[in-house]
Amino acid sequence: xxxxxxxxxxxxxxxxxxxxxxxxxxxxxxxxxxxxxxxxxxxxxxxxxxxxxxxxxxxxxxxxxxxxxxxxxxxxxxxxxxxxxxxxxxxxxxxxxxxxxxxxxxxxxxxxxxxxxxxxxxxxxxxxxxxxxxxxxxxxxxxxxxxxxxxxxxxxxxxxxxxxxxxxxxxxxxxxxxxxxxxxxxxxxxxxxxxxxxxxxxxxxxxxxxxxxxxxxx
Numbered sequence: 001x002x003x004x005x006x007x008x009x010x011x012x013x014x015x016x017x018x019x020x021x022x023x024x025x026x027x028x029x030x031x032x033x034x035x036x037x038x039x040x041x042x043x044x045x046x047x048x049x050x051x052x053x054x055x056x057x058x059x060x061x062x063x064x065x066x067x068x069x070x071x072x073x074x075x076x077x078x079x080x081x082x083x084x085x086x087x088x089x090x091x092x093x094x095x096x097x098x099x100x101x102x103x104x105x106x107x108x109x110x111x112x113x114x115x116x117x118x119x120x121x122x123x124x125x126x127x128x129x130x131x132x133x134x135x136x137x138x139x140x141x142x143x144x145x146x147x148x149x150x151x152x153x154x155x156x157x158x159x160x161x162x163x164x165x166x167x168x169x170x171x172x173x174x175x176x177x178x179x180x181x182x183x184x185x186x187x188x189x190x191x192x193x194x195x196x197x198x199x200x201x202x203x204x205x206x207x208x209x210x211x212x213x214x215x216x217x218x
Contacts, residue, residue: 004060005136006129007199009039013125013132024126030119032128033099036135041091041154043139045185045192047074048147056210060199061137074141081138082146090157095135151185158183190216 002010016031050057054071064070081098088094097107105115143150159182197213208214 001203003062003133004057004196004199005039005043005133007203008042008195009035009132009136010129012038013129017125018122022122024124026122027125027128028119029121029123029128032123032125032132033096033119036099036128036132037092037095039132039136040095040139040142042192042195043136043141044091044143044150045154045189046196047140047143048150049143049189049193050196050211051144051147053211054144056207057140057196059207060196060204061140070137071141071144074137074139075145076141077134077138078142078145082142082149088153090153091139092157094153099131099135154185154188158188159185 012035013027013032016027016035017025018028018031019026046057047054055067058064058068058070062070081094084101085094085097088097100107100115100118103118105118107115193213194216196211197208197216200208200211200213201217
């Protein structure tokens with residue numbers, strides 16, 4: 001059974017494959033990170049909205065031996081990322097900088113050409129799916145732990161269309177998915193919860209009443 005995160009991220013990865021005939025199939029790292037940032041933001045909005053249903057939401061994420069364990073881990077990882085990048089104003093940059101730093105690419109110290117070259121690297125899609133899943137889980141922890149920051153970071157790009165962030169990211173070859181017009185937080189939250197509602201109906205129908213999101217599918 002797919003997890004909540006994989007239910008919406010796997011189709012995006014499949015659409016973005018650059019070498020479908022390779023064994024294993026590959027995806028450009030930039031595209032994988034873009035999907036990871038989307039998963040992080042979506043997870044944060046879901047976590048923020050469903051914080052009172054945290055243990056119920058955990059059932060959609062993975063099988064755990066101890067109830068609440070995965071939510072705790074997600075919150076801890078989110079806190080580490082926020083501590084490392086306290087000044088970041090959107091989920092795109094906080095994810096990009098964190099993931100680039102894991103391979104020794106630190107913005108803005110690393111040369112732009114080196115970053116661009118790294119982002120163009122094809123990587124096994126299966127490996128990237130694991131990273132995207134982890135980012136989505138961490139995003140849920142972020143939203144639960146930092147609800148106000150979640151709203152502020154979302155709005156800075158998607159409602160206010162912060163052009164400084166756009167220009168900085170583009171200079172490194174980071175194609176930030178900016179909406180063509182303001183995408184209100186309330187609308188994005190509703191769209192994210194609809195993903196949960198669809199997943200529950202298709203995969204965990206017995207939990208539908210407990211989530212109380214069926215009205216979003218009408």
